[in-house]
Amino acid sequence: MAGRRVIRLRRSLAGPGPEPVWPAGIRPIPFEPERHAGQVHALLVEAYSRGGGTVEPFAIWWPSLRGDSEYDPALVFIAADGAGEVLGVAQCWTSAFVKDLAVAPSMRRQGLGSALLHHAFRVFRERGAGEIALKVDADNPSGALRLYRSLGFEEVEAYRLD
Structure with a gap:
């Protein structure tokens, strides 16, 4: 059967959860669109270069992201080193979905x-x-599926994209 196999996962947010434990020298910083959008895009390009997802060129990606009804800059969670280099991002939608x-x-x-x-x-x-959801390519080479399952995400459905 052709096409990518995608798995949709969901995790309950009931009850208190553990606080984030940031690696040494890394801290969360507020997303400033004018300052960080290019760095976030470059990180996505790098992350998806080995498979597991795709990202459009910046000139398409950024206007599309900003114009989406579920976009909220407060839900672009970034982590940077002491020099301000963005080393991690979780881009989320207002519907409690990790994009x-x-x-x-x-x-x-x-x-x-x-x-x-x-x-x-x-x-x-x-x-x-009450819950948070995401999708992941079943063949994501980065170990993403293992990470999501270790954090309590459960499979809701799997399907193929042609």
């Missing part, structure tokens, strides 16, 4: 993806969401 999660290759397997997601869980809990 993109990307971590720089140099920071993988150090807890940054988990920290970004725990941060998102807390924000959506505070906004009154």
